[in-house]
Amino acid sequence: MKCPSCKSELIFSGEAKFAYQEGIDLDLKAYAKSFYFCNNFKCTASGEDDVKKRTVLIEKEKKCDPLKKRIFWNEYGELYGLCQNIKFIDDNNSPFGTHSRKINVEIYKKDENFLFLNVWFYKFMIEYKYKSNEDGCIIKRTPKIIVLKKIEFWNFKYNDYVYYVSWIRMLKFKLTNFYGEKRSFNRNINTDNFNKNSFQKILKTYKLTNYHNRVYDYLLIWYLNVFEKSFFHFVKSQELKYKHKNNI
Numbered sequence: 398m399k400c401p402s403c404k405s406e407l408i409f410s411g412e413a414k415f416a417y418q419e420g421i422d423l424d425l426k427a428y429a430k431s432f433y434f435c436n437n438f439k440c441t442a443s444g445e446d447d448v449k450k451r452t453v454l455i456e457k458e459k460k461c462d463p464l465k466k467r468i469f470w471n472e473y474g475e476l477y478g479l480c481q482n483i484k485f486i487d488d489n490n491s492p493f494g495t496h497s498r499k500i501n502v503e504i505y506k507k508d509e510n511f512l513f514l515n516v517w518f519y520k521f522m523i524e525y526k527y528k529s530n531e532d533g534c535i536i537k538r539t540p541k542i543i544v545l546k547k548i549e550f551w552n553f554k555y556n557d558y559v560y561y562v563s564w565i566r567m568l569k570f571k572l573t574n575f576y577g578e579k580r581s582f583n584r585n586i587n588t589d590n591f592n593k594n595s596f597q598k599i600l601k602t603y604k605l606t607n608y609h610n611r612v613y614d615y616l617l618i619w620y621l622n623v624f625e626k627s628f629f630h631f632v633k634s635q636e637l638k639y640k641h642k643n644n645i
Contacts, residue, residue: 398433398474399493401485403440407433407470407492433492434469441483442468473497493532502529518547520558568613575621579628586635596636
């Protein structure tokens, strides 16, 4: 593990309970069994200026005072402490060689996204998805077009936007869920996991009365009534057999 600020090798310093600092309201023993810190006194991540002076005094004995370290990391690369004035390489505060640094790139990196079209109450943006290694190096970069829609389009002073999902995509999502439940129903119908709730899960979920006035909901019901009507008849017949068999 290397410091994300100066790339110096981080120093292992035993139990995390010794690293408690004032102002951090955490039970560190519950979060980490050990911790690492930067021992490069010229690095801004190693401690405050007055702390460096004190640390230098005990440098001759080759000791470090973990109680006076401003920030430190656990064995997974997660950071603890205050780091407002510390400059990290690539703005990534996790050490090189950790899974946490990889996650910071693949999930939280947003600085390359940009707006390329603004039409009325919609914004079209390019959002990048990344594949990274544990040193934070980008292995693969995939662009994706996303659409943002204004929440209150009639209010020109309200500038909050949300992700817009088209009705075609929502219809596809609903159908995927339905066929997943259908496979699960057919697979478990003769097993011990099958009970009376299995019927209601299918029949109640896809009633039109359960939906709002959305286009994809009505299209879903139309599709199921046309192409999956026999399956619902089968479910109802199996429900009657189950009730008769178990005297329900």
